[in-house]
Amino acid sequence: MLHLMKSEFIKLRTLRSTLTATIVLIIFPVAVTVLSAMFAKNPNETMVIKVLVNTGMVSLLLCGVLGVFAIAQEYSQGTIRITFAATPLRMKVFIAKALVISLWIVASVAVLEGVGLIGANYALHSRGFDFGVMYHATPGIDSAWQVLFAFGAVCILFALVGFALGALLRSSPGAIATLILVPLLVEGIVTGLLIAAFDIDISRKTPFTAAIRAVQVEPDAARWGLVGYFSLWCLVITVIAALLMKRRDA
Amino acid sequence: MINVEHLTKKFAGVTAVDDLSFTVSPGHVTGFLGPNGSGKSTTMRCMIGLDHAQGGTTTFGGVSYSKLTQPLHRVGTLLDAGNAHSGRSARNHLMWLAASTGISKSRVDTVLEQVGLSEVSRRRVGKYSLGMKQRLGIASVLLGDPEVLILDEPVNGLDPEGIRWIRELLRDLAKEGRTVLVSSHLLSEMALIAEELVVIGQGKLITQCTVGEFTARYAKQWVRVVSPQVQNLISLARAQGATTSEENDAINFYGVTAKVLGELGAQAGVVFHELSPQTGSLEDAFLDATASSVQYHGTQVEGMAR
Numbered sequence: 001m002l003h004l005m006k007s008e009f010i011k012l013r014t015l016r017s018t019l020t021a022t023i024v025l026i027i028f029p030v031a032v033t034v035l036s037a038m039f040a041k042n043p044n045e046t047m048v049i050k051v052l053v054n055t056g057m058v059s060l061l062l063c064g065v066l067g068v069f070a071i072a073q074e075y076s077q078g079t080i081r082i083t084f085a086a087t088p089l090r091m092k093v094f095i096a097k098a099l100v101i102s103l104w105i106v107a108s109v110a111v112l113e114g115v116g117l118i119g120a121n122y123a124l125h126s127r128g129f130d131f132g133v134m135y136h137a138t139p140g141i142d143s144a145w146q147v148l149f150a151f152g153a154v155c156i157l158f159a160l161v162g163f164a165l166g167a168l169l170r171s172s173p174g175a176i177a178t179l180i181l182v183p184l185l186v187e188g189i190v191t192g193l194l195i196a197a198f199d200i201d202i203s204r205k206t207p208f209t210a211a212i213r214a215v216q217v218e219p220d221a222a223r224w225g226l227v228g229y230f231s232l233w234c235l236v237i238t239v240i241a242a243l244l245m246k247r248r249d250a
Numbered sequence: 251m252i253n254v255e256h257l258t259k260k261f262a263g264v265t266a267v268d269d270l271s272f273t274v275s276p277g278h279v280t281g282f283l284g285p286n287g288s289g290k291s292t293t294m295r296c297m298i299g300l301d302h303a304q305g306g307t308t309t310f311g312g313v314s315y316s317k318l319t320q321p322l323h324r325v326g327t328l329l330d331a332g333n334a335h336s337g338r339s340a341r342n343h344l345m346w347l348a349a350s351t352g353i354s355k356s357r358v359d360t361v362l363e364q365v366g367l368s369e370v371s372r373r374r375v376g377k378y379s380l381g382m383k384q385r386l387g388i389a390s391v392l393l394g395d396p397e398v399l400i401l402d403e404p405v406n407g408l409d410p411e412g413i414r415w416i417r418e419l420l421r422d423l424a425k426e427g428r429t430v431l432v433s434s435h436l437l438s439e440m441a442l443i444a445e446e447l448v449v450i451g452q453g454k455l456i457t458q459c460t461v462g463e464f465t466a467r468y469a470k471q472w473v474r475v476v477s478p479q480v481q482n483l484i485s486l487a488r489a490q491g492a493t494t495s496e497e498n499d500a501i502n503f504y505g506v507t508a509k510v511l512g513e514l515g516a517q518a519g520v521v522f523h524e525l526s527p528q529t530g531s532l533e534d535a536f537l538d539a540t541a542s543s544v545q546y547h548g549t550q551v552e553g554m555a556r
């Protein structure tokens with residue numbers, strides 16, 4: 001398994017597309033957060049976390065894109081045949097890929113949050129504000145740490161959903177389109193239609209909406225419940241993807 | 251030693267491989283021949299478990315591919331010009347493949363050297379010519395130093411020098427006692443590399459035999475005769491059941507040997523200017539053998555036929 005994980009790690013780090021996506025997903029929220037800490041008129045702890053997580057929505061989608069790339073490109077470029085020829089136990093490949101992409105995301109998010117917060121703190125201190133983001137119990141939300149951990153968890157889950165979609169659809173454009181359109185459009189439309197037609201409100205049950213609400217900076221006791229709910233969806237689609245990967249012709 | 255038994259693969263309605271059985275032995279190159287669309291690539295994908303066959307088995311030294319402990323070290327496969335990601339360098343491509351089974355970095359450099367790609371190994375595969383991609387594919391086959399090699403149309407896209415290189419490489423590998431199966435739709439090419447042939451058409455086995463046997467069985471044989479009294483000879487030979495055709499100043503006799511014709515002629519006092527046995531080309535033999543099973547016949551354009 002370690003050999004396989006090393007192999008998958010080499011695949012990720014030797015492609016420009018994965019490197020670019022990773023750099024953008026880190027730089028974008030970090031830059032916006034630090035800039036807002038430098039220039040905001042009345043900064044406070046909550047604001048910094050809010051900016052970080054809200055700009056982090058872009059990172060979230062990019063995590064999904066990375067998940068898609070990790071598998072769909074293998075199909076579009078034909079390397080999957082070499083991968084499976086070298087390791088006929090496809091389930092092992094699937095697990096190694098899922099683990100490596102998760103670790104990759106963990107590392108990226110750690111850098112994103114770490115550099116973002118340290119940078120913001122530095123900016124605030126140098127402007128003479130005597131508080132740092134993490135030094136006080138953050139007013140207004142359950143805890144800054146909880147938001148940051150939830151954000152990391154949702155990033156990993158997005159990557160896994162992307163990975164599963166990539167394995168199912170075997171095409172990067174198709175899987176990325178699904179990944180972006182479902183949260184941004186489809187869930188909203190379906191929810192709206194159901195309310196209008198049958199007066200059924202599923203707005204608290206749609207998976208991506210739940211995932212995004214789980215990282216909102218507001219007191220929400222259901223934060224981890226929402227993460228758990230989204231992981232159930234991830235688990236289902238990932239298991240389906242794994243079983244189909246085993247059964248289908250490569 | 252490869253054993254394919256009753257392999258059957260159907261794609262929604264199309265039977266690509268139909269109850270196919272053959273064996274590939276070590277020590278010489280075996281050519282896997284068939285016209286376009288006859289199921290060569292599909293057979294190879296089924297052999298290593300990439301495609302799931304509906305029926306039949308393939309074993310390598312008695313073990314099925316999925317049960318091999320370190321498949322890269324046992325069976326090297328080349329499909330579709332190497333299947334490398336166009337955005338990665340050749341070296342990185344081999345690196346991840348090597349890492350997946352714990353093969354060392356130095357082995358990667360060795361095989362790159364062996365296929366002549368060392369100089370360009372850090373360039374992206376997308377910039378490679380088809381021939382270079384084939385060489386990269388060969389490098390990935392050699393990586394695990396396998397005793398069995400399966401190659402799908404490896405000479406595709408290679409220049410004459412590259413073709414000669416591959417021919418010698420495969421022959422050398424076979425001489426070391428390895429089992430080598432090479433597919434092609436060109437018999438003339440195979441005749442230069444392979445000793446043994448597995449010929450298929452529409453997914454079915456047509457024959458498995460040596461190149462010599464194939465020629466003897468499927469190539470047309472006839473006797474060419476030039477003689478002032480050839481009309482005499484024609485009637486004598488026809489009485490023996492032979493058929494004839496005219497070719498410039500000569501007559502071709504089918505279904506009769508040169509020996510019989512010579513004796514018939516001697517008895518009738520026929521003078522021979524030429525009496526020579528002829529063998530049709532390998533290409534014709536292949537076309538004859540697979541004629542009934544060619545999937546995509548060229549259709550003649552009406553106006554041109556006239």
Ligand SMILES: Nc1ncnc2c1ncn2[C@@H]1O[C@H](COP(=O)(O)OP(=O)(O)OP(=O)(O)O)[C@@H](O)[C@H]1O
Nearest residue numbers: 261264266284285286287288289290291292293435
């Ligand atoms: N994935 C697939 N889905 C559906 N049909 C397929 C698939 N792969 C192959 N076929 C069909 O199976 C048959 C055999 O194809 P295959 O590629 O194995 O032939 P081949 O002998 O390798 O031909 P060529 O010399 O052109 O490479 C063809 O009729 C092809 O259309």
Ligand SMILES: [Mg+2]
Nearest residue numbers: 290291292402
């Ligand atoms: Mg083919």
